[in-house]
Amino acid sequence: MEDTKSAKVWLRIFAAGYLVCCALLLTSLFTPIPYGDLTRIGRISEREFGWHEPPPPIPDADVKTWPINEADILVIGDSFSVRYAWQSALVGAGYKMTTTHWDNLGGVVCGDFSSWLEKSGFKGKVVIIESIERLLEDRIQKSESCATMKHAFKPTPPPFENPAKPAPGFQLNWDAELLSGWYTYHNTKAILASDSWTNTPERWGPLIDARVVPDGCKQFSHHACDKLLMTAEDRVNPALSVKSARFMKSFETTAAPYKVVWMVVPNKSTVYLQQNHADEFRAAFNPQNIGPDLFALAEQNRFKVMDLFPANETHVSTRGYILFGQRMLEAVRQVFPPPAAKSQ
Known part of the structure; x- marks a missing residue:
């Protein structure tokens, strides 16, 4: 019994x-399969933070690269450049481009940069150095003390699919871990109930911030449009300095006879929450005429371009890439007319 x-x-x-x-x-x-890097890393709901506005098209023919010895323009960039999205504006205008990642160079540009370009076989005239705001200060500090480029040129291949892809439809999340749905529910509920939330795993420290964004529903298409996700690096990493702006100007001499155009992409938090975060840097950078002011461009367009920075992403949207690409095209045309124009 x-x-x-x-x-x-x-x-x-x-x-x-x-x-x-x-x-x-x-x-x-x-639980919807996450298609944004912030929702994926933070286990946060795409139902609440996934964008819905369909992206404008980018022609497949403009998502293209050339060997370095055939390129007019060399791009050194980070994850904002590896999708070949903003470059499409320049390719469409007739420029031949090749792209490499900062990591392929050890995260630095050094004192022998011009001779390194020559040894790499670059026969073009313009180098675009792109970096997101939050990582540039560290890259500049390391570059200031670097005398010799230690890595051979290694191109970053174009993506396998067009970067202007729409948001995916619903599919059963067969690859999910058993607890991922619960974590997603728990984290999302905490975000919606709080004005200030940070995902802080013990192993990694702060990863993702969620904050209330003023007039969010006028700027975003996601359901919880009054809240915004950002990488905590925006808050934790050092701000860009006046000293860095001066180094960027002095690098013109280092890179001669090649022309360097700097492309500084503002942090997501700078665009939507702390518009004065880089004011000191911009005050030194802008008068030097070494690159466009993408901070001002983002500020002027954040209400005009829905999801300029989607809530679930650290990167800009397709519309954002096209906007930045058009501005970079204008900047390059000022120093290097497109080949098609020269041949007329």
Whole structure:
């Protein structure tokens, strides 16, 4: 009799555990697959933070690269450049471009930069150095003390698919971990209930911030449009300095006879929450005429371009890439007319 009672207890425990696991599995299966890097890393709901505005097209023919010895323009950039999205504006205007990542150079540009370009086979005239605001200060500091480029040129290949792809439709999340749906529900609920939330895993430290954004629903298409996700690096990393702006100007001499155009992409938090975050840097950078003011461009267009920076992404949207690409095209044309124009 006692054995039967014990068996029933264990059976109930097993059944309860089984039902809990089934509930967790179903929750994870029906949690939308994250397509933004912030929602994926932070396990945050795409239902609440996924963008909905369809992106404008980018012609496949403009998502293209050339060997370095055939390129008119060399791009040194980070993850904002590896999608070949903003470059499409210049390719469409007739420029041949090749792109490499900062990581391929060890994260620095050094004192022998011009000779490195020559040894790499670059026969063009313009180098665009792109960096997101939050990482540029560190890159500049390391470059200031670097005398010799230690890595051979290595191109970054174009993406396998057009960067102007629409948001994916719903699919069962078969690759999800058992608890991912629960974590997504828990984190999203906490964000919606708070004005200031940070995802801080013990192993990594602060990763993602969620903050209330003024007039958010006039700027974003996601459901929880009064809240915005950002990488915590925007807040944690050092601000750009006047000293860095001066180095960027002096690098003109280092890179001669090649022309360097700097492309500084503003942080998401700078665009929407702390518009004065880089004011000292901009005051030194802008009069030097070494690159366009993308901070001002973003500020002028954040209400005009819905989802300029989508809530679920650290990067700009397709519309943002096109906007920045057109501005970079204007900047390049000032120093290097497109080949088509020269041949007329």
